[in-house]
Amino acid sequence: MKTVLVIEDNAENLLLITYALKRGGYQVISAGTGEDGVVMALKERPFLILMDINLPGIDGIEATRRIRASEIDGQIPIIAITSYAMLGDREKILEAGCNGYFEKPINPDTILEQILAIVAQYGLGKGGS
Amino acid sequence: MTADTQHNVAGERGRRDDNHVQNLCSRALLETLPHKMFYKDRDSVYVYCNSLFARDLKITPDEITGTTDFDYFPADLAEKYRADDQKVMETGTSIFVEEEYRQEGISLWVATAKGPVRDEQGVTIGIIGIFWDITEKKRAEEALLESEERFRLAFEQAAVGMAFVALDGKWLSVNQKLCDIVGYSKAELMDLTFQDITHPADLETDLGLVRQVLNDEIKTYTLEKRYLQKDHSVVWVNLTVSLLRWPSGEPKYFISVIEDISRRIVAEDKLQHTFKEMESTIAARTAEIKKNQLALVNVLEDMTMNKKELETANERLKEMDRLKSIFIASMSHELRTPLNSVIGFSKVLANEWAGAVNDEQKKLLLTIFRSGNHLLHLINDVIDISKIESGKLDTFVEDFDLQELILEAVDNIKKDMQDKRLAITVETRPLPMHSDRRRLLQCLLNLLSNALKFTIAGGITITMSRVGEQVEISVIDTGIGIKAEDMPRLFGSFVRLDSPLRSSVPGTGLGLYLTRKLARETLVGDLTADSTHGVGSRFTLKIPVEIQNT
Numbered sequence: 127m128k129t130v131l132v133i134e135d136n137a138e139n140l141l142l143i144t145y146a147l148k149r150g151g152y153q154v155i156s157a158g159t160g161e162d163g164v165v166m167a168l169k170e171r172p173f174l175i176l177m178d179i180n181l182p183g184i185d186g187i188e189a190t191r192r193i194r195a196s197e198i199d200g201q202i203p204i205i206a207i208t209s210y211a212m213l214g215d216r217e218k219i220l221e222a223g224c225n226g227y228f229e230k231p232i233n234p235d236t237i238l239e240q241i242l243a244i245v246a247q248y249g250l251g252k253g254g255s
Numbered sequence: 256m257t258a259d260t261q262h263n264v265a266g267e268r269g270r271r272d273d274n275h276v277q278n279l280c281s282r283a284l285l286e287t288l289p290h291k292m293f294y295k296d297r298d299s300v301y302v303y304c305n306s307l308f309a310r311d312l313k314i315t316p317d318e319i320t321g322t323t324d325f326d327y328f329p330a331d332l333a334e335k336y337r338a339d340d341q342k343v344m345e346t347g348t349s350i351f352v353e354e355e356y357r358q359e360g361i362s363l364w365v366a367t368a369k370g371p372v373r374d375e376q377g378v379t380i381g382i383i384g385i386f387w388d389i390t391e392k393k394r395a396e397e398a399l400l401e402s403e404e405r406f407r408l409a410f411e412q413a414a415v416g417m418a419f420v421a422l423d424g425k426w427l428s429v430n431q432k433l434c435d436i437v438g439y440s441k442a443e444l445m446d447l448t449f450q451d452i453t454h455p456a457d458l459e460t461d462l463g464l465v466r467q468v469l470n471d472e473i474k475t476y477t478l479e480k481r482y483l484q485k486d487h488s489v490v491w492v493n494l495t496v497s498l499l500r501w502p503s504g505e506p507k508y509f510i511s512v513i514e515d516i517s518r519r520i521v522a523e524d525k526l527q528h529t530f531k532e533m534e535s536t537i538a539a540r541t542a543e544i545k546k547n548q549l550a551l552v553n554v555l556e557d558m559t560m561n562k563k564e565l566e567t568a569n570e571r572l573k574e575m576d577r578l579k580s581i582f583i584a585s586m587s588h589e590l591r592t593p594l595n596s597v598i599g600f601s602k603v604l605a606n607e608w609a610g611a612v613n614d615e616q617k618k619l620l621l622t623i624f625r626s627g628n629h630l631l632h633l634i635n636d637v638i639d640i641s642k643i644e645s646g647k648l649d650t651f652v653e654d655f656d657l658q659e660l661i662l663e664a665v666d667n668i669k670k671d672m673q674d675k676r677l678a679i680t681v682e683t684r685p686l687p688m689h690s691d692r693r694r695l696l697q698c699l700l701n702l703l704s705n706a707l708k709f710t711i712a713g714g715i716t717i718t719m720s721r722v723g724e725q726v727e728i729s730v731i732d733t734g735i736g737i738k739a740e741d742m743p744r745l746f747g748s749f750v751r752l753d754s755p756l757r758s759s760v761p762g763t764g765l766g767l768y769l770t771r772k773l774a775r776e777t778l779v780g781d782l783t784a785d786s787t788h789g790v791g792s793r794f795t796l797k798i799p800v801e802i803q804n805t
Contacts, residue, residue: 148608231598233602235602
């Protein structure tokens with residue numbers, strides 16, 4: 127079963143996303159801070175990472191950069207979760223190394239579609255089982 | 256008798272009545288005199304002369320006897336001499352003349368005295384003549400005359416007044432200029448003294464100085480004083496006085512030079528007056544300047560105070576602005592966060608992802624879902640409006656294709672259109688644009704959403720056409736339309752027009768208000784509407800194809 131790492135500090139958002147991912151047949155692991163997320167990403171090598179941008183401590187962009195900097199072989203797809211997005215941020219998100227993004231509020235019906243579309247674009251990560 | 260006695264007797268005897276001695280004396284006299292002398296007989300024939308004369312004629316005295324003037328002089332001159340001789344003898348009186356001669360080109364003057372010689376009976380027997388050279392004397396006389404003439408001219412024609420004044424002050428001699436200056440004629444002045452015509456106020460000073468000169472305390476003096484003219488008017492002069500003394504040192508008379516300085520005095524007075532005026536003007540101006548300076552200082556102080564106040568006010572405004580931004584940002588986030596859960600979980604439950612639900616429960620859950628969405632839209636609109644009003648709306652100008660954008664917007668409502676069985680017609684072609692894609696999409700979605708809401712049957716058409724530097728995008732529906740009287744309120748905030756659909760169709764009343772704001776401010780264009788009630792409506796966005804980046 128493919129594992130998805132969700133780096134999100136808001137418990138409710140995490141729960142919502144988890145419902146949707148479980149629906150899609152994914153296993154969900156999570157981290158509540160950017161730092162923890164980076165550690166877990168490199169340790170668990172999930173199939174996909176969903177990264178909330180608004181995190182306490184280092185934000186999602188910095189966490190993405192760090193993950194990208196530490197990856198040796200292959201990149202895990204990272205999809206950013208942003209608020210009613212500032213378009214200026216879009217550039218930053220993509221520049222940091224994210225492969226795509228979707229905006230809150232999260233639509234449970236479409237979130238899975240969005241994720242799959244982006245994953246399809248970038249192929250599977252080397253990590254995960 | 257001894258030799259001495261004889262001598263003495265002879266001496267005594269020979270003193271007066273000895274003709275021989277007399278003759279010898281006469282002869283000696285004639286030779287001693289520095290004058291030339293001759294004796295002629297009644298016929299003007301020379302009898303004898305003295306050596307001085309003879310030498311002149313280049314003869315000896317003895318040789319002159321028996322000759323006449325005709326032997327020595329030109330005929331006309333000799334004739335003249337003879338005439339003179341005759342005149343003397345006839346009249347019996349002696350003559351004395353001074354005559355000029357030219358000798359070898361040089362002019363000489365000779366004085367001649369001729370007198371008759373009478374015998375004891377009184378008969379004229381001849382003429383005696385004496386003459387001598389007076390050229391030097393004549394020349395001296397001429398020189399003196401010339402000198403006097405020169406002086407007289409200088410005195411008369413001087414450009415200053417000049418006078419000789421007696422020791423008692425009487426005018427002795429004055430030139431015309433002085434008369435002009437003091438206003439009296441020469442004749443009148445001769446009867447006056449300088450004291451008579453001096454201004455009383457200056458008299459004492461003048462007399463004091465005169466005394467000093469007479470006492471030889473000073474040699475000359477210069478004084479500015481006033482004379483009173485004949486008509487009593489005052490004339491200012493510059494007077495210079497010096498004293499001429501006799502060789503013995505005794506004072507002789509004064510020499511005065513007078514210069515009319517009335518013009519200068521007037522000018523000086525005027526200058527003084529002008530200076531005084533200037534001084535008072537300067538004083539006045541200085542006072543004025545001081546006043547203005549004070550006023551200026553006051554103004555500056557006010558300005559500084561105002562500036563401080565403005566700065567303070569400015570600081571407060573900046574602070575308020577900052578707080579507003581924080582407010583908007585945090586509200587933005589805070590308001591939406593709970594909605595995520597409301598919208599998300601209501602759907603999760605409705606989808607039966609957390610367990611089965613019955614139809615009634617599903618209906619209720621979907622209501623929660625829709626309400627959540629409605630609230631979300633309302634919040635988004637309010638946040639956007641408050642951003643626009645604060646000038647904090649984030650805009651992002653980029654290159655995009657209009658056709659792509661329109662199709663994306665249409666795609667969004669496609670499902671809902673199909674559900675309502677409404678037709679969509681899209682008339683577009685590719686058009687590269689440089690504008691805020693996101694906000695344009697927002698506007699189009701809003702317009703389409705409105706069209707969808709208020710159209711029951713028929714369809715929606717979207718068209719685009721380029722008009723110069725701008726593009727017109729129109730959303731046309733066959734909906735319920737807008738009443739003419741409602742048109743003015745159409746774009747107002749929180750306005751929902753009364754219609755049969757009002758209660759069934761959700762709306763925040765902000766849509767058109769926001770859309771037009773976006774069209775005007777972010778997209779630098781405008782949004783207009785026209786409509787026929789009961790037939791349909793047409794909303795047109797007219798915006799520049801390229802927004803100039805500032």
